[in-house]
Amino acid sequence: MLEELIRKGPWREEEETSHGNEKQEEEDHDSTSFEDWVPQSSQQEDDLNNAMRANMQTLIRDLEEAKLPKDSMDSKFKELLEANKELLNKNKELGEKLKVADSHIKNLAADRSDQLQMVCTPKVGNIKENRGYTAETHEEPTTAHFSDNFEEQPIPLQAVIPELDDQFTAKDFEVLDKLVFEVAKTSVKMGRKEEGVQERRKAVEPFSIERNVKRNKRGAAKQNDDNWEYDTPNEIKAPKRTNKQQSNEENTVAIDGVDCATNTWKLLHEDVRQHYKNWFHLHQNEKDSYRYWKCQDGVIDIQKEDLKRIIEEMEINTNPIRIYLQMLKEEMEEKNISIGFLDIEASFKAIDHEQKLKEFVDKGGKRGDFRCNELDIENSIISPLCSIFIRDRVFIPVHHGNRNHYTVVVIDNKDKCFYHYNSFLPAKKDYSPDTNVHFQNAMALVKHVLVFIQRIHDSTKYPWSQNMEEVREYYGEEDNQGIIKDGFVDMTDEEKETREWILQEMDVKKPYELIENFNCPQQRKTSSDCGAYMLHVIESLCHKKKPTKAGADKMRQKMLLKFMNINVQNRMI
Secondary structure (H helix, E strand, O other): OHHHHHHOOHHHHHHHHHHHOHHHHHHOOOOOOOOOOOOOOOHHHHHHHHHHHHHHHHHHHHHHHHOOOHHHHHHHHHHHHHHHHHHHHHHHHHHHHHHHHHHHHHHHHHHOHHHHHHHOOEOOOOHHHHOOOOOOOOOOOOHHHOOOOEOOOOOOHHHHOHHHHHOOOHHHHHHHHHHHHHHHHHHHHHHHHHHHHHHHHOOOOOOOHHHHHHHHHHHHHHHHHHHHHHHOOOOOOOOOOOOHHHHHHHHHOOOOOOOOOOHHHHOOOHHHHHHHHHHHHHOOOOOOOOEEEEOOOOOOEEEHHHHHHHHOOOOOOHHHHHHHHHHHHHHHHHOOOOEEEOOOHHHHHHHHHHHHHHHHHHOOOOHHHOOOOHHHHHHHHHHHHHHHOOOOEEEEEEEOHHHOOEEEEEEEOOOOEEEEEOOOOOOHHHOOOOOOHHHHHHHHHHHHHHHHHHHHHHHHHOOOOOOOOOEEEEEEEEOOOOOEEEEEEEOOHHHHHHHHHHHHHOOOOOOOOEEEEOOOOOOOOOOOOHHHHHHHHHHHHHOOOOOOHHHHHOHHHHHHHHHHHHHHOOOOO
């Protein structure tokens, strides 16, 4: 009986499953151990249950066929109840016997667990050597470290548990020894396989240090690649490795007479590239001055040469910059965002005025006698500020003349200062505002803005009209001696509001200070991307975003996309 009981144990099923289906073993690795296994039923109990079920079926069939009267049916039910009671009593007796047997098996397994380990000893050498014991680790071996080489003749169970002599014969002991040895061997193998399953299941936890390190390494490698791509001059840059399909595509969408080996062109959307290729092909015999698009008044336009310079990553001409800023201005007005813009012409006139004034004074002239660009400064700086200075920010793009460089001055009325954004700064330790030419040119522009503020305050002290709250000075034209003829013009509501705000909020004794913003993204030193970087800074600040190098590097592509849209839509600005 004991032999049959052991053969029906769960370890036999585990052994068969491990040889037959490894996947099922992984999913069911927490199967019941030998010590925890308790038989749940017996063949006799199943027979009793089947008998009860057969009785019920027979009774129901007889009732349906015979159609007996009520009295007969009651008697039949009583017979059935008595038969069921007898079966239930027998079931209870069998259940009690099973509980006793289960408890005895559990106690026997618990008391003999250490003796079962003695049965399965390695074949040769001492246990510590065969189980990987080392003096340095002082680790005791476990069941999972058993060798595959077991003794062919294990220690007899009769020698280990002498109390069983009275219960079993020699033949029984022989059978039991084989079965117990087989169980222990299978248990060792199952332990090894379970370790392998757990190792395969091991995965990197989300938000773990290992995962974060790998992610940061990938990000750093990508950033290094991007920096190398944009910061390395084309003449020393190694040919980019591309597959044949990408290479063929780049060669197909190319423009005759235009250097299309730049990143601006390669990273441009295919539809945009095809548009410009078709346009250049259609007008290939036209001069570089041929118009791609013109504004409503016809004064500002985008020419063939302007597009070539953007694609070839050369210095961007002023007209494309003015058009892009005009589109940005319209967008801000549609969204009712408090942003103002001065034309890039303002910086030309202000810087030229200060340079010529310095030359005039160096030659012995008096500042009060100097006349140059007075009317241009009035029309490009003073007059526009009368209506837009009240806004949260006013952007003044700056072109630094012969130095072929663009920066931007921002009037920030919330921070109450002027900011200068320059994408071509020296190292901070080497920077000095007194010697930095770009900062000095920005100062020349700021000087005329401060003159405008001073005029507003002076108008209250020295009124030139009895109706100063309704009119302002207006400068019309210059005479032959360069003296401006002035007059008066009625103020708009926005000009009146600006005047009141300046008088209340601004103190001429504490004027705004010009601050160099060192958070401006920096272009690579060999590039001509200052115009694109300036536009990116202005656009980012308009949308209350932080300017970034990645965004500035994509600005040329953005310009080409927007210019294509106004060309296709025949949009007037």
